Amino acid sequence: MSKTVFPPSITSxxxxxxxxxxxxxxxxxxxxxxxxxxxLDLAKTTGKDFWAKAHIIYIPKQTGTKYSSQxxxxxxxxxxxxxxxxxxxxxxxxxxxxxxxxxxxxxxxTESLMGQAMYEATSAGIPHTAIQxxxxxxxxxxxxxxxxxGITEDVTTDPFECSHCGLSLFxxxxxxxxxxxxxxxxxxxxxxxxxxKKVELFK
Numbered sequence: 705m706s707k708t709v710f711p712p713s714i715t716s717x718x719x720x721x722x723x724x725x726x727x728x729x730x731x732x733x734x735x736x737x738x739x740x741x742x743x744l745d746l747a748k749t750t751g752k753d754f755w756a757k758a759h760i761i762y763i764p765k766q767t768g769t770k771y772s773s774q775x776x777x778x779x780x781x782x783x784x785x786x787x788x789x790x791x792x793x794x795x796x797x798x799x800x801x802x803x804x805x806x807x808x809x810x811x812x813x814t815e816s817l818m819g820q821a822m823y824e825a826t827s828a829g830i831p832h833t834a835i836q837x838x839x840x841x842x843x844x845x846x847x848x849x850x851x852x853x854g855i856t857e858d859v860t861t862d863p864f865e866c867s868h869c870g871l872s873l874f875x876x877x878x879x880x881x882x883x884x885x886x887x888x889x890x891x892x893x894x895x896x897x898x899x900x901k902k903v904e905l906f907k
Contacts, residue, residue: 707722707838707839707840708839708840708843710839713877714877714878716877716878716879717877717878717879718815718818718819718837718879718881720818720837720838720839721836721837721838722742722838723742723743723745723746723810723812723836723838724746724749724836725746725749725750725754726808726836727808728757728806728807728808728834729757729804729805729806729807730757730758730759730803730804730806730807730808731754731755731757731758731759731807731808731810732758732759732761732799732800732803732807732808732809732810733758733759733760733761733780733809733810733811733812734761734762734792734796734809734810734811734812734817734821735760735761735762735763735810735811735812735813735817736762736763736764736765736789736813736814736816736817736841737763737764737765737766737767737813737814737840737841737842738767738813738840738841738842739762739811739812739813739814739817739838739840739841740762740764740767740770740771740774740775740813740840741771741840742810742812742813742838742840743760743775743778743810743812744771744774744775744778746810747778752779755778755779755780755781756779756780756781757781758778758780758781758782759780759781759782759783759799760775760778760780760782760783760784761784761786761792761795761796761799762775762783762784762785762786763785763786763787763788763789763791763792763813763817764785765814772785789816789817789820793820793824796821796824797824797828800824800825800828800830801828803828803830806834807830807834808834808836809825809830809834809835809836810836810838811825811835811836811837811838812837812838812839812840813839813840813841814839814840814841814842814844815839815843815845815846816844816845816846816857816858816884818837818839818884819846819879819881819884819885820846820884822835822837822881822884823881823882823884842858842906842907843906843907844857844858844859844860844906844907845858845859845860845875845885845886845906846858846859846884846885846886847859847864847866847873847875847885847886847887847888848880848883848885848886848887848888849866849868849869849871849873849888850887850888850889851866851869851871851889851890852866852868852869852871854866854867854868854869855868855883855885856868856888859875859888859906860904860905860906860907861875861902861903861904861905861906862874862875862902862903862905863875863891863899863900863902864888864902866888871890872890872891872892872899873888873889873890873891874888874889874890874891875888875905876888876889
């Protein structure tokens with residue numbers, strides 16, 4: 705999976721880099737889907753001592769078992785694979801609470817995963833300088849409807865229907881770090897019923 709290059713945007717939109725091994729008392733890695741590839745790339749530059757101090761939390765999503773065995777073979781001190789972010793959330797929170805000073809946090813995969821895990825990490829007191837992100841895989845967005853406040857996951861079209869109130873929403877780049885979601889606004893607010901044709905912008 706090639707790395708995504710996002711076009712320039714407004715300042716609230718997250719910017720991602722590339723994971724690099726850093727010295728630390730521990731290494732907490734949270735990834736979903738093709739984010740596994742970033743971890744496997746990182747492994748090419750590290751040794752067994754690094755992985756002995758690593759804790760990998762992985763959510764395979766649509767990739768199934770494609771990467772699981774390769775991740776397990778890295779020899780991480782702890783490894784967990786779960787069916788969804790919601791299922792892994794309590795483990796993520798516990799892992800962040802148990803972090804010692806100097807722990808490095810690596811987030812990779814979809815924007816939804818990275819945004820939610822970033823919020824958990826900063827809420828747990830992990831400094832931004834100890835958190836790295838790298839986007840891999842789907843560019844589908846996690847969107848919040850500003851009207852009903854409902855969250856719709858994996859949005860690929862613009863406009864899209866809110867999964868809670870059914871309004872047709874315009875996909876904006878404005879991003880809430882607290883909600884780990886982009887903001888969607890009613891597309892026909894000034895001209896009810898005038899809804900543009902859907903265009904697939906994300907995959």
